[in-house]
Amino acid sequence: MEAATVNGDEFVEVLATLSNPHRLRVVAALSQQRNYVSRLARELGISRALLQVHLRKLEAVGLVESQLELSEDGKAMKFYEVLDFAVALTPETIAEAVQTLTK
Amino acid sequence: MEAATVNGDEFVEVLATLSNPHRLRVVAALSQQRNYVSRLARELGISRALLQVHLRKLEAVGLVESQLELSEDGKAMKFYEVLDFAVALTPETIAEAVQTLTK
DNA sequence: GGCACGTGCTAAGTTATGTTTGCACGTGCA
DNA sequence: TGCACGTGCAAACATAACTTAGCACGTGCC
Numbered sequence: 001m002e003a004a005t006v007n008g009d010e011f012v013e014v015l016a017t018l019s020n021p022h023r024l025r026v027v028a029a030l031s032q033q034r035n036y037v038s039r040l041a042r043e044l045g046i047s048r049a050l051l052q053v054h055l056r057k058l059e060a061v062g063l064v065e066s067q068l069e070l071s072e073d074g075k076a077m078k079f080y081e082v083l084d085f086a087v088a089l090t091p092e093t094i095a096e097a098v099q100t101l102t103k
Numbered sequence: 104m105e106a107a108t109v110n111g112d113e114f115v116e117v118l119a120t121l122s123n124p125h126r127l128r129v130v131a132a133l134s135q136q137r138n139y140v141s142r143l144a145r146e147l148g149i150s151r152a153l154l155q156v157h158l159r160k161l162e163a164v165g166l167v168e169s170q171l172e173l174s175e176d177g178k179a180m181k182f183y184e185v186l187d188f189a190v191a192l193t194p195e196t197i198a199e200a201v202q203t204l205t206k
Numbered sequence: 207g208g209c210a211c212g213t214g215c216t217a218a219g220t221t222a223t224g225t226t227t228g229c230a231c232g233t234g235c236a
Numbered sequence: 237t238g239c240a241c242g243t244g245c246a247a248a249c250a251t252a253a254c255t256t257a258g259c260a261c262g263t264g265c266c
Contacts (some may be wrong), residue, residue, distance in 0.1 A: 008124075011127075012122055012123070012124055012127065013122075014192075015118050015119075015121050015122035016118075016119075016122035016253095018118050018192065018197070019115055019116075019118035019119035019122050020115070020253090020254085021111075021115055021204050021206045022254090024111070024114075024115065024197050024200065024201050024204065025201050025204070027194060027197045027198070027201075028194075028197055028198040028200075028201040030194075031194035031195070031197070031198050032198070036212080036213095037212085038213085039211080046255095047222095047256070047257090048213090048252080049214095049215090049216095049255080049256070049257080049258095050255060050256080052213095052214080052215090053187070053254080053255085054254095057247080067134070068213090071212080071263095073211090073212095073231075073263075073264055073265090074212095074262090074263050075211065075212045075213085075262080075263060075264080076212065076213060076262075076263085077212060077213080078212090078213070078214095079263065082194050083110035084193075084194070085192070085193065086191070086192065086193045087191075087192035087193075088189070088190075088191060088192070089117075089121065089188070089189065089191070089192060090187075090188065090189045090190075091130060091131075091133075091134035091185045091187070091188070092134070094121070094127050094130045094131055094134070095130075095131040095134050095135070097127065097131075098127050098128050098130075098131040100122050100126070100216060101127065103124045123223090123224085139242080139243095140242085140243075141241075141242060141243085149225095150225080150226075150227095151243090152225080152226075152227080152228095152244095152245090153224080153226080155243095155244080155245090156224075156225080157224095163261065165208060168215090171243090174233095174242080176233075176234055176235090176241090177232090177233050177234065177242095178232085178233060178234080178241065178242045178243085179232070179233080179243060180242060180243080181242090181243070181244095207259080207266105208262085208265105208266095209264105209265090209266090210263100210265090211262100211263085211264085211265105212261105212262075212263075212264105213260100213261075213262075213263105214259100214260075214262105215258100215259080215260080215261105216257100216258090216259090216263080217257095217258090217259105218255100218256085218257090219254105219255085219256080219257100219259075220254080220255075220256095221252105221253080221255095222251105222252080222253070222254085223238105223244095223251080223252070223253085223261090224249105224250085224251075224252085225248100225249085225250080226247105226248085226249080226250095226251070227246100227249100228242100228245105228246095228247090228248105229245085229246090229247105230243100230245085231242105231243075231244080232241100232243075232244105233240100233241080233242075233243105234239105234240090234241085234242105234245100235238100235239090235240090235246090236237105236238095236239090236263100
């Protein structure tokens, strides 16, 4: 679903977003099961505030998506899950991405 | 030539290195022809000092390599060229890389 | 009411990254 | 000698990124 006309700026954004250990762990964890913020924070051993920041970045570049759901006992819970993505990193794909760089 | 046992930390380093417009342009330019620092700086329209910093980072993570050569008129010139690399970025490859993260 | 659980936000501090500027040293040649 | 070209390095500044700490608000339940 990639390779076709990748925008250079998006390309950079995706790489920047994934070049963080916390965010990589988030993606890895969510790829095994969707999860809500507080629980994911506990499982990863990081603060909820920190996780939220990282989740927002991941969502901003389209690597994960979220939906607010109500639990049986009425709590509003925000579930996240990974979207399927595939980016190939080679000199060729980079040369192509560079063509549409604006920065 | 990748995929086999990628180290998580290296994974992060490579992504961090490539998440910069200047460095992407460097890789793109070098993938078309090897070049020496001063000339590449002129072609990219950036300062030599800046380019050197970026080249050093690219070389540090093994995306490019350099060799010092003497031109016909005796000048010491440092040539850079891209190394072949291929990194697949998917939820699966990320999940694998995370397993060997130390940071 | 008070506690446990969920959500959201942001100010403030620390740390990392990017960039400029300036200097040093070398060669060939008019 | 002086200029043009190549190299290298580092201090200093500006900017971006990361992280913590603290607050607000909501629900269910003892």
